[in-house]
Amino acid sequence: MKKNPVIGITAEWNPFHSGHAVMIKEIRKSFPDARIISAMSGSFVQRGEPAIFDKWSRASWSISSGVDAVFEYPALYVLQSADSFSENAVHLLHDLGCTHIAFSTESLDKNQLFDIARWMQTEDYTARLHQELKNGLPYSRAASAAINSFSNKLYQELIKPNNLLGLRYVETVSKYYPDLEVFITHRDMEHNISASDARAQLLETGSSLLLPPNIQEEAEILMQSGNYTDFNRYEDACLFMSKALGLSDLSDSGLFTEGLENKWKKEAEKTTFPQMLSGIKSKRYLYSKLKRISASLLLSGTKKPSP
Template sequence: MKAVGVIVEYNPFHNGHQYHLNETKLKTNAECVIAVMSGNFLQRGEPALVSKWTRTKMALEAGIDIVVELPYAFATQKAETFANGSISLLNALYCEEVCFGSENGTIDDFKNTVSFMEKRQEEYDQYLSQAIKQGYSYPKASSLAYSSLSGTDTYLDLSKPNNILGFHYVKAIHNQKRDMKASTIKRTSADYHDESFTHETIASATSIRKALFSKEIDLTNIENYIPKTTLKWLSSYYNEHQMFHQWEEYFTLLKYKLLTSTPAELEQIYEAEEGIENRLLAHITEATTFHEFMEQIKTKRYTWTRLQRLCLHILTNTTKSALKPLLEKQTTTYIRLLGMSKKGQRYLNTIKKDVQLPIISKVTAYENDLLELDIKATQTYLSIFPEPLRSTLLRQEYSTPPIRFDEVSKMYL
């Protein structure tokens, strides 16, 4: 069976994701689609709207065959680290191809850019260093360095979020010497950062979440932009938990952590650099909401995303000494299986003797420093729930086996 990989967050799964999935199947002729999906916290340093288990069900019912979790250590990182972890997982599962969405839509441009950058890495690093010294954020400095290096001969617009990710996926395949093909599908109708609806049925996840939280929770605001299965699982999650996850729900916990920490303690947190912890402490006392706090601490150099990731690592108490050693090889050390269709199970049966990494069905069956971070992240994600619901959900995290879905009968097994 030919397997193709997709790298996703599905926060939530929407019509644009369905388009990408359908086009991926057509473009690659894949018999099995494997999704590497971020867990309960995402690349921009924010909590997922609903749990990874609910998003797994959305993915399986939409046509994904296997869902595996991208560990917290990779899922909440800059694009390069996020890509390295994701590609290493797809390679471990013997994917022949990865297919990603991009603003560019032409795979040769990504390959040419990777080749170009490799040949001129030293010059690029110099331009990058200069831009950072001028006070630009890393993403902006990286884009400026590439533009300075390539002049008018640019292959990609590396200021676009999906182009950036796609570039790092192709680069990760190249650097890790993976025997994997890459392909891309052009994004249509809605940009990644769009905050409002501009199309009848296609919208960015950002605009969907904004509409969802604009007033009182009202799923009718977004039903034109998500599949019926997504609407079903969002409704189910809200009815059961009486909330969707967003940073505001965690602000009280973050404020407590900051107010009870010293600058020296905060300096040990991953991504706390150049005394930024002092800026956080200077503003946390007066801030009454997370949004207000972020508006006060963001600067030209420290983007909203970077600061969100720092706040998340403070919340989960993820230190430099704990995380940096785990990222040295830039590859994962296990496969956490979240769900599979019958077809996905058949595929796993054909490769399981050759898979070099342990496939984890339950966290109690495996001890690993990388996995410990995932467990701590889940404990943090669930910390906003009242008891006894919180303890019940924590027990489920330890005991829940992979979700099994029959794609023919549309029934869970």
């Protein structure tokens, strides 16, 4: 007897907006008998910041919109590079019994993504990647440069964030789980809804029309009652932690390489967190990576990470 499909989604729902609701409806239309489960980032998200709303509200909103169950994706994996974030998410969804993973892209379809993923397992790609790493680029940018040297047209498509994240999911499926099916929906780029736009509206006005109507009301209540992330206070906490920790604490944290902790400690004397990050940022250390380090420091303090 054939089992009903179990569709897995990696999500942050930060916040849950109308585009997310459309995606779930499309999955339901294609798989009416399926269970839909989500591996959702908890209090922190992959960009290295706290989510705007608590994880319970965000999970509840996805359940009310058609998801059957939400499992927290641990911060240990959330606060990683996009490659590690997506790979570990696929491992988790597979271990939870998913038969399919679903995600949205701006343009690329399943066959295109698998073609790219297979090429990235060839000697040609490896040689191009190693050359870019020798040029001093961090891994993610070296990978993009290697793709650009192979095909500028392909590179231009993979600049789009959901195309790129989709590729990372498919890479993991291709390497480890050939029986795991992939289901892709395409974002409406003419009426594109982004979580960053929704957050900006919420922080500026206390409301956002980009959220489904029932969620709009709940989000407004959370904003009015102060139950949302004050990013200014969060940045102050990050700066304070960097000032409070000694150089040996930073070295022992396991979060720094190539002597970055020395630059980190020096720049922690700046007045604001953005000023501190601006002093550290380089071609090799992008803001996203620095923010993930800051979040990890705030969560772990002087404790060394688990092996």
